Amino acid sequence: MRQEVQELVRLYQDNLFAAAFNVCKNAEDAEDVVQDTFIRYYTIKKEFDSAEHVRAWLFRVAINRAKNVNHTFWRRNRLSLEDYMETLTFETEESEDLFEAVMKLPEKYRIVIHLFYYEDYKVSEIADILKLSESNVKVRLSRGRSVLRETIERSHASRDCLSIKHCHAEQDSLLNKQRHAEQDSSWNLKEE
Amino acid sequence: MTDKELYKQAFSALHSSAQISLEAEEMAKIQKKHKTNMAVAAALICAVIIGGSGTAYAADLGGIQQKLSLWLHGKETEVDVTATGNGGYTFSYEENGQIKEMGGGGVSIDESGNETWLYADELAEDMNRYADVYEDENGIVHVYYYDQIIDITNLFDQEGICRILLSHNGEKSYLKVTRDEDGSYPFSQRKVPEDDKELYRDAPVE
Incomplete structure (x- = not known):
């Protein structure tokens, strides 16, 4: 089975963002990870068993992507965690x-x-x-x-x-x- | 309130503000852009990991250009480097008759956790010191390490892990590549093996 990307974005965008943020502790990187995760879903030719299978797959991809971001050490002009927390x-x-x-x-x-x-x-x-x-x-x-x-x-x-x-x-x-x-x-x- | 409710309340403050593009054409365009970014990120992975012993330098080189040598896909390639002024650099080079560009930067972290931007030559040196892993359109997975091109397609075990011992000018490093379900190949390269040393085999050079 496949679900529409639009539906997945509506259902999971915030949750994937929170999970990615939890790994990379940076909002910009977490946003990139979310976009990248949906692109991955859009392009991969994979059939899923159920909606729960899709959800788990999305989290797995997002977490792996976020870990990769962490390992690059590539820094842009990032907002520090403390500064970002002040916006929450x-x-x-x-x-x-x-x-x-x-x-x-x-x-x-x-x-x-x-x-x-x-x-x-x-x-x-x-x-x-x-x-x-x-x-x-x-x-x-x-x-x-x-x-x-x-x-x-x-x-x-x-x-x-x-x-x-x-x-x-x-x-x-x-x-x-x-x-x-x-x-x-x-x-x-x-x-x- | 239960612990879960407390946790959910705390993290409900997080919201994604990104506009996710859903148009097919737009997704394809973004995918291309992301692929480029991912390649750059991959190329810069090591720049900073090794930078632990780096020294502090002035961050802004004010657009100074220089030429450096980078190992890209097993070939020594001359790249033009331009400092972007915010600690990053643009690398331009010619490949297959086309001018390609990539951008990035790195930081070194001293013992106290202070971060300083790397010079371009330090960045290039560290980029060279680390391998790259790419899967081509035929599904062949190559490791590029200096002038070595190593086909690791058939070296993955049942868990999707490939471990090889790399060597360059007498320096050895242990590479562990994982074939991920999402089609990517995250890897770690260390001087001390991450897993049992016996699991690493000598790299079969092509």
Whole structure:
């Protein structure tokens, strides 16, 4: 089976962009990767088993393309990640912290985490897309979560130190304890 | 809110703003452009990987032109190099009676992670130091390395991986090429083998 490119663009453009961005951490490169992925689909003479097969193939191509971009080291006048993040609108401060923490993860953990948490792929499906063993995906997922948890905790601890300098220490301490308790329960990164 | 919901909320800030061209003619045109860009990118892969030991230089050479020698498809080719002024260069050369151009640049990264633009001759030197892998219209996959043209079409294992040992002027490097499902051939070239050394065979030179 084949799907119309128009339909695929409508369905997956943003998702492929997010996956590519997750690998190459640069919006311009990620846009190129998305365009290139659709061109690849348009030109390849390949029959697919199902819509899900097409989706997985698109992600695989986009991720591989994004990895190639990473390996070229070719730099244009790029917007830094920090500058690009300033152009994004996050719903909450917590979202921004999480986004930043994910971007600090090593690439091999980042993409596995993204496919699992954003695209709702199962471990076996991620293994298929990335051509890894399931156990390898599980290890990356687990280590990625662990690093992510540490990064978020460090970020909170650092922010707490700053706020204590500016506010009444006792009151802050109490508030921080409450906040930590809330955050610990909400972002524990357990496999769902 | 579950972890997945938190993650989705965070990454919902990302949106692609590119206008994806869907007209057949336009797609074909873009494909051609992308192929050129990909070739340039491939040619520049190593420029920077090796640049780790590079030194800092002034970035803008202000349009200065020079001639350099590049190994392209197994042939030593003279190229005219023009600095574009933003750290990049345009390389022009003649191939099969046609003037071809490619553009690009590279950065070196020092131990502290500081990046500096490479000089054109450093770029060329590093480009030469790395192999290129191309599949021709007949499906023959060649590795180009200095003056060597190596047919690796039948050297891929069942997993679609080809590992060969390259040698030039006594310097050895290990090349691992992967045949990807999407028709591309990503590769890595290292002085230390990525996989078990025994898996690499000597390159059969044509």
